[in-house]
Amino acid sequence: MSALYRNSIRFFRVIGTIFILQIMGGMLPAHAAEPGTTAPLLTVYKDANCGCCEKWLTHIRERGFSVNAHNINNLYEFKQSKGIPASMQSCHTAVSSQGYVFEGHIPAKFISRFLATPPKDAIGLTVPAMPVGSPGMEYQDKFMPYQVLLLKNDGSSQVYAQVNSLEESVQ
Incomplete structure (x- = not known):
């Protein structure tokens, strides 16, 4: 040749x-992670029978997160052990590889923003209860405005983000 x-x-x-x-x-x-980067890992603790948790997991995965999901029976005790007050709890708890907690139906974009620049003295974020229109809680075109709250080490919380539309919620 x-x-x-x-x-x-x-x-x-x-x-x-x-x-x-x-x-x-x-x-x-x-929304996949950029080549050469590692997708953020969330370990999620949930009830085996919760369909909205599965929908939220899909939302998170589609936006570039790696997920390890575990069904556990003692969710309330687990949440308390992570410092999540009863009034701030929802149906599932995600824990990042850095140890931050993400409680409930938080849009992926706020978790990404938090992990990029974690606020001082914070343990994580929460969306208490299960607001209609939050990721995993979609129902027709219905939406209820809600807040993403910052959970602090001292047990207090403050507004981290206000979500006013379905479009903001699922981005």
Whole structure:
């Protein structure tokens, strides 16, 4: 084989590989983690019979999070052990690899924002109860405005974000 022929084959292999990688890149979810980065890991504790928790897990996964889900029977005690006051609890609790807690139906974008720049003296975020229209709690086109609250080490909380529309909730 001539050197020109070998170089031509190499050239077309490179072009073909680039083409295939571009096609495969288009198959990734719109909110997937950037190549070369590690998707944030959340370990989620929930009740085995909770359908809205499964919907929330789908929301989180579609936005680039890795998830390990565990069904447990003693959720209330678990939440208390993580410092989540009873008035701030919801149906599931996620714990980041850094130890932060994310209670309830929090939109993924707020978890991402929190993890990028964790506020001082914070243990995590919560969306108490189960507001209609929050991720996992979608029902028709109904929506109830809600707040994402910052949970602090001292047991207090403050508003972290206000969610006023269904579009804001599921982004």
